[in-house]
Every structure is written in C-alpha cells, then in structure tokens.
Amino acid sequence: MTSVARRPAPARHAGAEAYPGHRQPAVPPRSGSSRGPRARPRAVRPQKEGGRVSARVVLSVITLGAIAVIALWWHSTPDVSGLGGWLTGAGEALGLLAGYGVVVLVALMARLPPLDRGIGADQLARWHAMGGRYVVSVVWAHALLIVWGYAVQAHTSVTGETATLLTQYPDVLMATVGGFLLLGVGLISMRAARRRVRYETWYYLHLYTYLAIALAFSHQFADGAAFVSNLAARFWWSAMYLTVAVLIVWYRFAVPLRAFARHSFHVIGVRQEGPGVVSVYIGGSRLDELDAEPGQFFRWRFLTRSMWWSSHPYSLSAAPGKDVLRITVKDLGDHSQALARLRPGTRVLAEGPYGAFTATGSGRGVVLLAGGVGITPLRAMFATLPGPVTLIYRASSPQDVVFADELDAIAAARGAVVHYVIGSRAELGGDPLSPRVLRSLAPGLDQQDVYVCGPDGMTSAAITALRAAGVPKRSIHRESFEF
Amino acid sequence: MRRVILTIVGTIAGLVALLSFKSHLPTVPSASVSNTGGSTSTGGSSTAGSSSTAGTSGTGGSPAPSSSAATVPGEFPMGSLAGKLPAGETAVTGHVATTVYGPVQIQLIMRNSKIVKVAVLQQPMNTANDIQIGEFAFPKLIGETLTAQTAKIDAVSGASYTSAGYIQSLQSALDNRA
Numbered sequence: 001m002t003s004v005a006r007r008p009a010p011a012r013h014a015g016a017e018a019y020p021g022h023r024q025p026a027v028p029p030r031s032g033s034s035r036g037p038r039a040r041p042r043a044v045r046p047q048k049e050g051g052r053v054s055a056r057v058v059l060s061v062i063t064l065g066a067i068a069v070i071a072l073w074w075h076s077t078p079d080v081s082g083l084g085g086w087l088t089g090a091g092e093a094l095g096l097l098a099g100y101g102v103v104v105l106v107a108l109m110a111r112l113p114p115l116d117r118g119i120g121a122d123q124l125a126r127w128h129a130m131g132g133r134y135v136v137s138v139v140w141a142h143a144l145l146i147v148w149g150y151a152v153q154a155h156t157s158v159t160g161e162t163a164t165l166l167t168q169y170p171d172v173l174m175a176t177v178g179g180f181l182l183l184g185v186g187l188i189s190m191r192a193a194r195r196r197v198r199y200e201t202w203y204y205l206h207l208y209t210y211l212a213i214a215l216a217f218s219h220q221f222a223d224g225a226a227f228v229s230n231l232a233a234r235f236w237w238s239a240m241y242l243t244v245a246v247l248i249v250w251y252r253f254a255v256p257l258r259a260f261a262r263h264s265f266h267v268i269g270v271r272q273e274g275p276g277v278v279s280v281y282i283g284g285s286r287l288d289e290l291d292a293e294p295g296q297f298f299r300w301r302f303l304t305r306s307m308w309w310s311s312h313p314y315s316l317s318a319a320p321g322k323d324v325l326r327i328t329v330k331d332l333g334d335h336s337q338a339l340a341r342l343r344p345g346t347r348v349l350a351e352g353p354y355g356a357f358t359a360t361g362s363g364r365g366v367v368l369l370a371g372g373v374g375i376t377p378l379r380a381m382f383a384t385l386p387g388p389v390t391l392i393y394r395a396s397s398p399q400d401v402v403f404a405d406e407l408d409a410i411a412a413a414r415g416a417v418v419h420y421v422i423g424s425r426a427e428l429g430g431d432p433l434s435p436r437v438l439r440s441l442a443p444g445l446d447q448q449d450v451y452v453c454g455p456d457g458m459t460s461a462a463i464t465a466l467r468a469a470g471v472p473k474r475s476i477h478r479e480s481f482e483f
Numbered sequence: 484m485r486r487v488i489l490t491i492v493g494t495i496a497g498l499v500a501l502l503s504f505k506s507h508l509p510t511v512p513s514a515s516v517s518n519t520g521g522s523t524s525t526g527g528s529s530t531a532g533s534s535s536t537a538g539t540s541g542t543g544g545s546p547a548p549s550s551s552a553a554t555v556p557g558e559f560p561m562g563s564l565a566g567k568l569p570a571g572e573t574a575v576t577g578h579v580a581t582t583v584y585g586p587v588q589i590q591l592i593m594r595n596s597k598i599v600k601v602a603v604l605q606q607p608m609n610t611a612n613d614i615q616i617g618e619f620a621f622p623k624l625i626g627e628t629l630t631a632q633t634a635k636i637d638a639v640s641g642a643s644y645t646s647a648g649y650i651q652s653l654q655s656a657l658d659n660r661a
Contacts, residue, residue: 070501073501074501074505077505078583078584078644079505079506080502080503080505080506081506081643082640082641084640084641085506085641086502086506088612089502089505090498090502093498093501093502094498134490138494150612150615152641153612153616153619153641153642154615154616154618154619154641155619155641156619164615168611168615169611169612170611222610222611223610223611223612224610225609225610225612228609228610229609
C-alpha cells in the first residue's frame with residue numbers, strides 16, 4: 001500500500017527547469033474520511049477542452065515569432081557584402097533570434113495553465129532543455145560572429161575588436177556577463193553535471209538566467225542596428241519581454257499566494273507506506289475548486305525552517321478529495337526524508353494542479369502501465385477511471401511495490417485486473433514488457449488508451465513496445481518523471 | 484545526436500540562404516544628395532576669391548552637426564573648420580548625402596585651389612559600430628582625397644555605403660567650389 005513519489009533527488013534529470021515532477025495522485029485517508037479508497041469507478045469529469053492548447057499550436061506560434069524576428073533583421077539590413085558583411089549579418093540575425101529565444105524559454109516555464117494542461121509540464125521541460133541548449137549556443141555564436149565581423153570590417157584584430165566592443169560599445173560588457181551566466185547555467189544543466197548537483201543548487205542557479213536576461217537586454221537597443229532607429233521595433237520587443245515578465249510574476253508568485261490564502265493548505269498527517277516511502281496528507285478548504293484531476297501534480301513548498309525555500313513537484317497519489325489531497329514520496333533525497341518528519345499543522349504552499357496526464361474521456365478501455373515509482377499518478381487514475389481498466393505494474397523487486405493492498409482492493413471492488421511484473425530482466429527471462437507480453441496481459445491492447453508512467457528509460461522502451469504491439473501513437477499517454 | 488547535427492546544419496543552412504538573398508540584391512551602394520543640405524554654403528566667406536579671412540559662411544547651410552560630434556574619437560577633423568581658418572584658406576561645404584546608415588556631409592578646406600584638409604560634418608552614428616566604421620573609413624577616404632584632389636577615389640571595403648556618401652558629398656563640394 002505504498003506509493004512512490006517522484007524522484008526528488010538529483011539523479012537523472014536531463015535538466016530543464018521543471019524537475020520532473022512526478023505526480024502522485026492523492027486519495028483521502030482511509031480512516032479519516034467516510035469514503036475510504038474509492039472502490040467504485042466514479043464518473044470522470046469531462047475534460048475541459050477550453051484552456052488547453054496543443055503542442056502543434058504552440059510550436060506554430062513559436063515558429064511564426066521566429067519568422068517575424070527574421071523579418072525584422074531583413075528590414076533593417078540594407079545588404080550583405082564581403083566577409084565582414086556576412087559575418088556581421090549572421091551575427092545580427094542570431095542575436096535577434098537569441099533575444100527572442102530566451103523569452104520563449106522563460107515563457108515555456110511560466111506555468112501558464114493552458115500550456116501545462118495542454119502539453120504537460122514534463123514535455124515543456126523537455127522542450128525547455130532542448131531549446132536552452134540551442135539558445136545558449138546561438139547567444140555565443142552571435143557574440144563570436146559579431147566580434148569577428150566587426151574586426152574584419154574595421155580591419156583590426158579579433159583581440160583588439162573584443163576589447164573595443166567591451167569598452168567602447170554601450171552595454172556590451174553587461175551583456176557579456178549575462179552571456180557567461182547563461183553559459184554557466186547551461187553547463188550545470190547538462191546531463192553529466194546535473195547528476196552531481198543537488199536539485200536545490202541546480203534550481204537556484206537557474207534563477208541567474210533572469211539576471212542574465214536583464215543584463216543583456218539593454219545592449220540590444222543600444223547596439224542593435226534593427227532597433228536603434230526603429231521605435232516600433234523597440235516598442236514591440238519591450239512589450240514581448242514585459243508580457244512574459246508579468247506572466248512569470250503572476251503565475252509563479254501571485255497565483256500560489258492567492259491559492260494559499262483561499263485554501264489554507266496544511267499538513268494533516270504523514271503515513272509510512274513501506275520502507276522509505278511516505279504519504280503526506282494535505283488538508284485545505286474548498287479543494288474541489290482547484291479542479292485537480294487524477295494524474296496531475298502540484299509543486300509543494302512546506303513552510304518549515306528547513307524546507308520553505310524550495311518547492312518540489314509530487315503527483316497526487318489518490319483522487320483529489322474535497323478537503324484532502326495525498327502525495328506519496330519515495331525516499332530518494334534529503335527532501336523526501338524530511339517529509340517523514342512533517343508535523344500536522346505545517347502550512348504548505350501548493351502550486352497547481354499541473355500536468356496533462358489525465359483521462360481523455362474517450363470511453364474506451366484503458367491500460368495503465370506503471371514502472372516503479374511511476375505508480376503514483378496511475379494509482380489515482382486506477383481508482384477513478386470509468387470503464388474497463390487493466391493495470392500493469394512493473395517493479396524490479398517486491399520491496400519496490402507500493403500500494404499493493406490499495407490496488408488489490410480497488411481491483412476487487414471494480415472488477416479490474418492488476419498484473420504485477422516483478423523482478424529483474426534476468427530473473428524474468430527476457431524483456432518483461434515485450435509487445436507479445438503486453439498483448440497477452442492486456443487483450444485488445446491496440447483498441448485501448450494506454451497511460452505510461454515511470455522513469456524515462458522505462459517509458460521510452462514501453463512506448464516502443466506498445467507501438468510494435470499496434471497501439472496508435474495518439475492512444476499513448478506518457479508521463480515521465482525524470483524527463 | 485542526430486537531432487543535434489540536424490539542428491546545427493539547419494541553422495547554418497538557413498542563415499546562409501537568408502544572407503545570400505540579401506547579398507544578391509544590387510550591391511552598388513547609393514547615396515542620394517539632398518539639396519536642402521549644406522550645398523549653398525561655400526566657405527571662404529562671401530567674398531568669393533580666396534582672400535584673407537576665411538569663410539564665416541560655412542555655418543550657413545549645414546544643420547549644426549559639429550559641436551556634439553567633436554567628442555567622438557577619430558583621427559580626422561570633425562565639425563566645421565570654417566570659423567578658425569588661417570588667412571589664405573577657404574571652406575567649402577558639400578551637400579548632405581543620405582545613405583541607408585545615415586547622412587554624410589564633408590567640408591573641404593582649400594588653399595590656392597588645392598584641397599588641404601577635409602572635415603566630416605555629418606556621419607552615420609546610429610550605432611557604435613557605425614562610429615567605429617567611420618573612424619576606420621574616413622581617414623582612408625580623406626587620405627585618398629588629398630592625393631587625388633578629385634572625387635574619383637576608391638570606396639573603402641567594409642564601408643561601402645559610407646564611402647558612397649562621402650564621395651557624393653565631396654563631388655558636390657567640388658562642384659560648388661567655383
């Protein structure tokens with residue numbers, strides 16, 4: 001009866017901003033509420049279609065913005081001639097793209113509800129990580145091309161031109177400091193470095209990106225040929241930066257504080273679910289107004305002396321109740337250990353709900369495929385999804401299985417099936433989630449919706465197997481907590 | 484890894500395509516000369532010839548470009564010299580030549596029908612890079628002018644628009660010399 005939490009700790013994140021939150025579903029405490037674990041499938045709220053945007057729409061908007069940026073460059077560039085002209089022209093175009101790219105990267109992480117609900121925080125974080133590498137590269141390509149191009153145009157050395165740029169050009173020195181900050185943040189986010197850095201360290205160093213963007217802002221208008229004599233361009237560019245800044249302040253600060261004031265989140269109790277696994281019950285008022293769904297997660301900030309300064313994403317590990325939410329966390333880091341010592345009454349700031357890993361309401365049968373700690377959000381969905389449900393639960397050892405009692409009880413009550421696939425690959429003699437095995441565990445697999453949650457490697461392998469078993473891509477829903 | 488390579492290659496290809504479109508445009512820079520500029524202001528004082536006191540008239544036509552520009556570092560005279568000429572020299576101011584980067588206007592200092600100095604009254608100054616290009620280009624252009632004594636001089640590579648504006652303004656000054 002345990003569930004697991006998303007991994008708080010450093011271990012494998014590729015590195016974007018949302019530490020992979022793995023969301024654990026919350027269920028009302030068994031004893032406290034009159035309802036106990038939900039035995040009967042309950043009708044799922046029809047999915048709110050409004051307020052979600054699809055990945056295609058978002059990518060189209062980002063692309064259109066990039067085209068507009070290139071058009072701005074085109075408009076401000078008379079022509080390109082000679083080596084110096086080519087280098088400078090490329091440097092200017094990349095500089096504009098970088099100035100646009102940082103805004104997009106920040107906007108992706110602004111926790112905008114339509115993005116989080118429509119695309120999912122884990123997918124956004126993957127985009128942010130990929131885009132971040134790209135933008136940092138573009139920033140530096142811009143800097144180097146400009147230095148080189150100006151040096152060629154002025155017939156000076158690259159070293160001399162670097163000194164000239166830093167000392168004579170307005171605000172270039174500040175922008176250079178910003179560029180180094182961005183580079184530093186990019187480096188610690190790379191996979192290899194990421195493993196050695198604590199989550200909190202990584203998170204707080206990431207905040208320097210705001211400083212970097214602020215430092216680099218003014219050199220765009222002071223030195224950029226596209227802006228110096230174009231008031232309209234300066235206006236719209238500023239408006240873009242300002243809009244994203246307002247969204248950040250609103251959704252990352254104002255909204256959580258407002259929710260705290262309205263719902264008064266606080267710890268009700270902590271329960272040891274098994275070795276190294278704890279559930280935390282969080283109470284509050286009017287929680288139904290949150291419209292949280294099984295499969296979603298919140299970012300939690302426990303207001304104790306040692307924990308108030310960082311927030312962590314944990315999935316609800318049971319269907320959200322009217323006055324209580326549950327998260328379940330596996331003991332993987334300092335933070336999750338500290339959770340076990342939480343006292344009832346501790347106040348909590350909760351941001352959310354986040355995540356697009358929710359029931360689609362298609363009315364078809366559903367297969368839930370959990371890997372290890374990935375059971376938590378699926379535990380909540382298992383109790384609440386309508387229609388026939390099959391749960392396949394992959395764990396590498398019996399100790400790693402959490403929530404077994406709850407899962408069995410739910411299965412018995414609703415006539416659903418749970419398959420435990422436990423043991424190492426060697427012990428099981430082959431691929432435990434091969435297309436053949438999957439088809440035999442879940443007959444009619446290719447006609448059903450499949451929800452996969454687990455570590456990144458497991459979800460990728462499982463999706464490959466599901467595709468091979470004939471499940472269409474659009475029927476596969478993935479939540480990966482390591483992103 | 485494949486995606487990384489594709490992204491890099493795609494970005495470079497996109498940039499090259501974009502820039503080559505721009506470089507296929509007519510590459511001869513143009514500068515238009517506006518008659519409203521400083522054309523009428525031949526230096527050397529209203530008393531034509533070349534007599535003693537040099538032209539106070541140089542200030543006449545051109546829109547006071549000099550004073551602020553004087554703070555910009557450069558190896559060439561900036562701003563009108565008309566007010567402080569020794570005897571025997573006259574100032575002749577050229578038209579304002581408009582380039583895509585900004586206006587260019589020069590002033591010739593003549594002695595015995597020879598160009599002895601060239602001052603820059605206006606130059607593109609929108610960005611620090613414009614100024615840096617000017618610092619590099621104008622000394623060369625002025626050197627060529629003093630040697631050639633005509634407007635038939637070569638443009639400076641990397642500063643083709645500025646060169647075109649300079650040559651236009653120079654030509655108009657020479658035309659006004661009479």
